[in-house]
Amino acid sequence: MTDVLLFIPRYKWNDSKKADSCYPPIGVAILASNLEKNSYSVSIRDANVEPISEKEFIGLIKKEKPSLFGLSISDANIPDVKRWCLLVKKISAHTKIVIGCRDKLFLKNNFLSFADYFVIGEAEETIVELSDCIIKRTCSLKSINGLAYFEKNVLVMNSLRKKVSNLNKLPFPAYHLLSMNLYKPYAINHLGKRFTAIISSRGCAFKCSFCSIAVANSHTWRPLSAANTIALVEYLHAKHGITHIHFQDDEFLIDSKRAAKICTLMRSKFDKEIVWECRGRAANMSETLASLLASANCIAITFGIELGYQEGLDKIKKQTTIKQIEKAVEVSRENHLQTKAGFMLGFPWETKEDVQKTIDFAKKLPLDFAGFTILIPFEGTEMYALLKKERLIVSSGDTFSKKNGFEFSVNTKFLSYRELVKLKLRAQKQFYLRPTYFLSLFFRSHNLLMLKRCLKTYFYSIKAIIWTSSKLFRTQ
CATH class of the missing domain: 3.80.30.20 (tm_1862 like domain)
Structure with missing residues (x-):
């Protein structure tokens, strides 16, 4: 059982083939590293270098049984992200879904009801605090800066989180969780x-x-x-x-x-x-x-x-x-x-x-x-x-x-x-x-x-x- 599963959908619409070229998801790897630093078990699946069918995805979720399923969203992949999120909700009722968004404006303009939580902006600290709340139950959602969530079908947006001022305090990306030979x-x-x-x-x-x-x-x-x-x-x-x-x-x-x-x-x-x-x-x-x-x-x-x-x-x-x-x-x-x-x-x-x-x-x-x-x-x-x-x-x-x-x-x-x-x-x-x-x-x-x-x-x-x-x- 995994605490947090971070998933990267394919950049292209055909997810049956490997991408001709692909760079490692450094931002996601830093999130994973910070979660590991705080004693959470994490896995990363990048569909760009390891293509995955719906059947295989269902098997992955059933095997990992994540408490938190995370992925990022942009204008380019809204339908694809929705597809994977709805699958998670269908097969794993206990798994909470968190989506990373670039800013509040994007979230306001796109009603993303297929997710439970939204991390706005830089997520290194927010994802850890959300995990504390969901998995360890040591804090409340209202106390987490940089987080948005639905409460009685109304989108609640907490205060924005300040950006990481000193990057030297962050751990190195969790390259060990990536299939490095495939990039x-x-x-x-x-x-x-x-x-x-x-x-x-x-x-x-x-x-x-x-x-x-x-x-x-x-x-x-x-x-x-x-x-x-x-x-x-x-x-x-x-x-x-x-x-x-x-x-x-x-x-x-x-x-x-x-x-x-x-x-x-x-x-x-x-x-x-x-x-x-x-x-x-x-x-x-x-x-x-x-x-x-x-x-x-x-x-x-x-x-x-x-x-x-x-x-x-x-x-x-x-x-x-x-x-x-x-x-x-x-x-x-x-x-x-x-x-x-x-x-x-x-x-x-x-x-x-x-x-x-x-x-x-x-x-x-x-x-x-x-x-x-x-x-x-x-x-x-x-x-x-x-x-x-x-x-x-x-x-x-x-x-x-x-x-x-x-x-x-x-x-x-x-x-x-x-x-x-x-x-x-x-x-x-x-x-x-x-x-x-x-x-x-x-x-x-x-x-x-x-x-x-x-x-x-x-x-x-x-x-x-x-x-x-x-x-x-x-x-x-």
């Missing part, structure tokens, strides 16, 4: 090494108008110390044989001194044993930092560039200039870092000419990979409010997940959603189908490892073009 990065990042991801900081201090991460974290950035970050890497290397790490921090470069210290420690402790990659803002990259990253065996950096024209960058409050972007990509390439970037299209004011400016800018940069996505208007952001005011959000909720995969349907003042999908396809074709791009992959490859990554990048990109083409066909 693998996206094809373009796959090196055949034993892989995992870590999160060494939370949040972002900047105020980009479209970003939900900064809003959810009140525009604050909270890091693990460099020493604790390296201690986690040492643990993963020693206990799980990890030799490829992806830092999933939203902004790894924000504190250049901390980033430099991590690089120094990575180099001194692991030399070339571990390869790693990270994400950062172009405005925070420097020639010195790029050199330090490369010397510490960092092999790739991803920049969120978003737009290719200064007026647009200013409108979304990016606090980055075109020159800073060009310099960041240049110094990254000079230090042999595989350089990737994300671009967005579909902002309210955008015309075809604006989108083409972004495409042309992406082509101008010496990038190894460019991802083009249609704007997702996250609730609570300035951009969401603007799109809603202008009535440019076409679909959300169930429609979001069933019809459009991982994209909301949005229009701009001048372009329909279908036109945006066409422009996304144009961006992918113009960037990846250039003979000069294909040839550059070979010329930029300074060793077999980089050549392998570059070729995977190219074939992954062709696959993305095919996917977008099929999506365009489906929206007819």
Whole structure:
């Protein structure tokens, strides 16, 4: 019998096959670790790497007999979460269901009557106190900050819980509860090494108008110390044989001194044993930092560039200039870092000419990979409010997940959603189908490892073009 069973539904609707790539659920693993620290028995089942049928799921619940069944919810998986929760209620009357939600607004806008409790925001302390209440019966529901629940069919929301101010006080994620050998990065990042991801900081201090991460974290950035970050890497290397790490921090470069210290420690402790990659803002990259990253065996950096024209960058409050972007990509390439970037299209004011400016800018940069996505208007952001005011959000909720995969349907003042999908396809074709791009992959490859990554990048990109083409066909 297990005290708490934490379940991760599949990201895609077809749960009969394993995902092509999947990163470990670090947030869930931290919850599990904190529960174990407080003497609760915990198990994790991730359906993304261990697909599960309804029959197998029923068997799992009957075997584990959890007192608490927990999973998180988002716009993308409401129907899927409901499906699993109703199954639990049907076969295990004593099991209470708790759902993790990003904020109160999401909970207010979605009547989730198929669950018993809701944890709002960061859940490390809330899940322990809820377990104390349900399993040990040592406290009352009303005393638990960050919790919501139904009382006589009325949703009661307690006071919000303050965010964890010092991440160094949290235990390391419970990687031992995960099937570590089953997780693998996206094809373009796959090196055949034993892989995992870590999160060494939370949040972002900047105020980009479209970003939900900064809003959810009140525009604050909270890091693990460099020493604790390296201690986690040492643990993963020693206990799980990890030799490829992806830092999933939203902004790894924000504190250049901390980033430099991590690089120094990575180099001194692991030399070339571990390869790693990270994400950062172009405005925070420097020639010195790029050199330090490369010397510490960092092999790739991803920049969120978003737009290719200064007026647009200013409108979304990016606090980055075109020159800073060009310099960041240049110094990254000079230090042999595989350089990737994300671009967005579909902002309210955008015309075809604006989108083409972004495409042309992406082509101008010496990038190894460019991802083009249609704007997702996250609730609570300035951009969401603007799109809603202008009535440019076409679909959300169930429609979001069933019809459009991982994209909301949005229009701009001048372009329909279908036109945006066409422009996304144009961006992918113009960037990846250039003979000069294909040839550059070979010329930029300074060793077999980089050549392998570059070729995977190219074939992954062709696959993305095919996917977008099929999506365009489906929206007819």
